[in-house]
Amino acid sequence: MGWLAALGALFAPASAWAQDGMRVWLPQAVTTTAPVIDRLxxxxxxxxxxxxxxxxxxxxxxxxxxxxxxxxxxxxxxxxNLVEVVWTAIPAIILVWLSLRSQQVWSQVRGTPPPPDLEVAITAQQFAWNIHYPGADRRFGRTDASLIDEASNPIGLDRTDPTAQDDLVSVNQLHLPLNQTVLIHLKAKDVIHSFFVPQFRLKQDAVPGITSRMWVQPTTAGNFDIACAELCGLGHYRMRGFLTIESPEEFQNWLTQSLAEQAL
Ligand SMILES: [Cu+2]
Known part of the structure; x- marks a missing residue:
């Protein structure tokens, strides 16, 4: 049966490709800034x-x-001499023009975000994504490293803090509402990880001791993968999160239901 397993391994990438709609070119672009990066x-x-x-x-x-x-x-x-001057000058002009254009794209994608409708804190760790929602009060509860319990409290959220009462912490499940501006605070608990959603065209290192910020405004509903793009240890390959982009109503329902389950 060894050959069957070998055959299966051979076709696994093909089936993942088929699941993704057999795209031969770039993945879907599902935020307002993804098409800007694609144009560049x-x-x-x-x-x-x-x-x-x-x-x-x-x-x-x-x-x-x-x-x-x-x-x-x-x-x-x-x-x-004339040809030499021309073929030196033309690439120089193109490069200067491209760098000015890239600066514009960079400031649009990673510059000051528009006022957020929702904020989410994501803490990467070996080998999972801890997603922290601030809840209705829009304030993140206090976290403290001494309160971390890998099984029940992976980010060390202080449940006695009043602002933490309505906070939701989920593992590997990131839900985002359509057409709303989301500000993501990215942190890491142990080593350097990298938050990567190909459909966002965004890849951001998560570095211990630093909170990195990025923002997105999702434009297309669907289910997508969050990958870790930094070789972070033996389980790096299975550091996979699940991103769901849905209507604001569906998002609210998911949030309410998850909060109720968390309280049980
Ligand atoms: Cu990682």
Whole structure:
């Protein structure tokens, strides 16, 4: 039966690919800023693609044009100052223009976020994502490392703190409401992890001792994977979270129901 298992292993990536709608190009873009990053990607691809084709065609032309012939040395060319100036100046101008454009995209994607409708704290650890919702009071309860209990209280939330009463802590389940601005506070408990949702076009390191902030505004409902993009230990491969983007009503229902289950 060994060969059957081997065959299965061979087709596992194919079935994951089929589940993702057999996309051959970029994953879905499900936030307001993802298409902005994609546009920059296409601009860079178009420029480098055109240069690549141009350089290869010129190479072939020069191979033929300056080949060895009776009475002519192979590779014989003479310098041309004007051509040298042009092919130095054009890439320089393109690079300066691209860096200015990238700066604009960067400030739009990672600059000051619009006022958030919802805030979520995500604490990465070997090998899970702890998701902390502040609840109706919109204030995160106090956390304290000495209160951490891996089984019952992975982020060390102080349940005696009044602002913690309506807080929800879920493991690997991130639900986000459609069309609302969400500010994510990203932390790490042990080693460096990296929060990665390909459909957000966002990848952010989670570093112990630092709270990194990023924001998203989801535009498409669906279920997506959260991957850890930093080799963080032996269980790195199974550090997978589940992202659900749903309507604000469905999100509220999920929050209320999870809070009720948490209280049991
Ligand atoms: Cu990790």
């Amino acid at each position: 990607f296409y601009v860079v691809l178009a420029i480098t693609g055109a240069v690549f084709i141009g350089v290869q065609l010129t190479l072939v032309y020069f191979l033929i044009r300056y080949r060895r012939r009776p009475g002519v040395r192979a590779g014989y060319t003479h310098g041309n």
